[in-house]
Amino acid sequence: MNPTLHTFSIPVMGTGHSIDSPIRVAPFGINSVISVVDDLLVEKIRKYYCQQFGLPYNNIPRSAEDGRAKRITAYLDLVNDIVQRKFKEVRSQSFFEDNEKAKYFRMLPDQSPLKNTYQKMLAAAENEKRSLAIKLNDLMQPGSIDVNIMAKVDKLNLTKSGKPMSAEFSDGSAALRGYANSKLSSSLILSAGFNPRLYNYLSEFKDFYRDASGNIKKKIILKVSDFRSALIQGKYLAKKGLEVFEYRIESGLNCGGHAFATDGLLLPVLLKEFKEKREMLSSAIRPLIEKFYEDERDGFSPEWQAVEPRITVQGGIGTHGEMQRLLKEYDMDSTGWGSPFLLVPEATTVDQTTRTLLENAGEEDLYLSGVSPLGVPFNNVRQTGSRLWHEGRIEKGKPGSQCPKGFLESNTEFTENPICTASTQYQLLKIDQINHSEYTDDKKERLKTKVLDKACLCDHLGNGALIQLGIQKESRSPQAICPGPNIAYFNGEYSLEEMLDHIYGRGEPLVDSDRPHMFAKEMNMYVDYLQDLIDGSDLDPGEDRKLNRFRNNLEEGMDYCRDIAASDGFEGENLESIKAAVTEQKARLERMFSVVVV
Incomplete structure (x- = not known):
């Protein structure tokens, strides 16, 4: 290669x-x-x-x-x-x-030796053009x-x-x-x-x-x-x-x-x-x-x-x-x-309904969800076709999916052979178990919500491609998608060349200058994640070794991020957002660990 x-x-x-x-x-x-x-x-x-x-x-x-x-x-x-x-x-x-070959070379990074040779060929005298063209053809891959x-x-x-x-x-x-x-x-x-x-x-x-x-x-x-x-x-x-x-x-x-x-x-x-x-x-x-x-x-x-x-x-x-x-x-x-290319039809296969959902999604619409049957947090966007489909099933008293593919079957809580936690079979059994438990009504509702959050990712993550290619009808194909939070700052449909120009810093950027730096955004997300861990723990945060290790790692990382924010930035970096995030999130950590669990 x-x-x-x-x-x-x-x-x-x-x-x-x-x-x-x-x-x-x-x-x-x-x-x-x-x-x-x-x-x-x-x-x-x-x-x-x-x-x-x-x-x-x-x-x-x-x-x-x-x-x-x-x-x-x-x-x-x-x-x-x-x-x-x-x-x-x-x-x-x-x-x-002006064809696809020209586009091939235009999209290369400006420091690319191949692009430099291409530009040299365009400016060369006629007697040099042919030999440079042969060389370029050989170097293309x-x-x-x-x-x-x-x-x-x-x-x-x-x-x-x-x-x-x-x-x-x-x-x-x-x-x-x-x-x-x-x-x-x-x-x-x-x-x-x-x-x-x-x-x-x-x-x-x-x-x-x-x-x-x-x-x-x-x-x-x-x-x-x-x-x-x-x-x-x-x-x-x-x-x-x-x-x-x-x-x-x-x-x-x-x-x-x-x-x-x-x-x-x-x-x-x-x-x-x-x-x-x-x-x-x-x-x-x-x-x-x-x-x-x-x-x-x-x-x-x-x-x-x-x-x-x-x-x-x-x-x-x-x-x-x-x-x-x-x-x-x-x-x-x-x-x-990754995620920005979900808005580039020349690069990815996303149905129009879902692409429009992504174009209009703001920070509040992107969230870390519990929809994955693997039990691992899953980045998601609100109001997908998959979510609406599952809600419709819940309203009819038939939650979950019929599990047509079974790639994520791993649970043996109720059955000898593994089944999927997003399946109708599992969700009905689990909800019945919760209903017959001695938990408080409030806790029962919280547990049932977690059960019903699980979605049929095996099937639904592929439906957007099938719809876009005309293989299946949208009315019969609930769509799931898993963008990162970064998609919130891109709000249009882009050509492949537009996205590469953005990546390589050519022309006007596709995101606003006040978009938070990727390091600032991650910092915020980790403090949110730690808050969820604290909320799910019965211990005083200050006495939980795992939570304290998490906090210490975060604070050390924040100190390092503060040094980054004080450095000379690269063009287009929003270093001020890192400074603000460090101040805000350190204060949040202090408040989180000052609360005594009763």
Whole structure:
């Protein structure tokens, strides 16, 4: 895989909203990520694109042997073929017209050597233009078609007769096999925690190892929450000869989708640690890789390039200035911009109703919800089609979903086989249990609200794509979406080029200058999160060790943020908002911990 052309990528967004993003943006050299959690959605999208491009389509039914893996492989191969076709069309266009090829080069970052060569060619004398044009054509490359697997979404499955299947047919293993068997040369992003069984399974596929030339066809990216986790997971994989190509840091709360909060460790603190200890991710891991190749292969060739892993960051980035701080102050290799691209139809697949909801959403409409059956906080927006659908079911006395896909079935409180907490079966059983309990009426209502909050994410997160592509009708397809809070500051529909100009600081920015800095926003969110923890605790906050550790980490992070606010800012950074947030949130912490629980 070649070096990336851009200093950003488009992360995975739900199961459906970036399902075809590579088809849309990879021909322009932009990296993006597909989710393969929902292989049934993947199959519907494959059928659609086969029809669009006049390609043969053979259905892989739900009952097919190893169907999950086969559906994923077939779709990824199709995406690869379409991207290659579209990229060749772009590359074959003239250099001297206002076409997609010109757009390809216009959208590159201004410091890009490729863009500089392009501009040199445009200004060159006629006798130089041809040789520069040939050189540029050779240097053009499509964006990477990366794939995300949530490591903890790894349900063990049963045969038709109800007998447990072997571990290789678990949801996570089958998804991994689907990617591993595809023709892609790209990266696999492993997110949502450490799954030893899945990590062990990686070692069964040769594409994750170096070939005779020292190249790795399929690279591993780990989404991590802190340095310690990165080092532990990197060492674990290294003992199997598996090299981590990139560690992808994400804000614990200021992100889209599931939010995996730290113990109050703010993003800038984590970035500082990664910068200071970065060398360890090579020095502590490289010997393990070399030992594996000595013991298990023909040795680690001295001709092979030992590449230092990339470190990237995502979560809440909203201005060019913020991105510059991440790249220059913390030496990040790249950044991830997710939620703003939900408003770019050229990049993501979002139905018009939901996109309009996002365009009009303010800070008060974005919230950390309890809708996920995984029991992990989930960033959400109010009044989605999914929420309205669930409320209608509750009013009819039939809460929950019929659970048509079952990817998040994990609860065995009432049944021998796991069921989903968003299912009608579970919610009716749980509400009945609460009604027959000895809790106060007030507590019963609070507990029932938590039960009824759970939503059918497996199905509903993919519906927006199906509606937008004309595969399903909106009236029969409740839509869920999982934007980060950052979407509140973007309020229109944008072209791909407009969004890239914003990212690279070209022209008028798309957000107001008073938008709070990403570090300020995260700080506020963490104090809100701590307040929820305190509200759910029966102990005096001052006597709870976990809450005090959280507070101490937050206050240390706030002191560091105050130093950042006093530094020279990058153009477009709202450092004043960090100062204000530190003052306000420190005062909140003081008040929160001065309250004595009776």
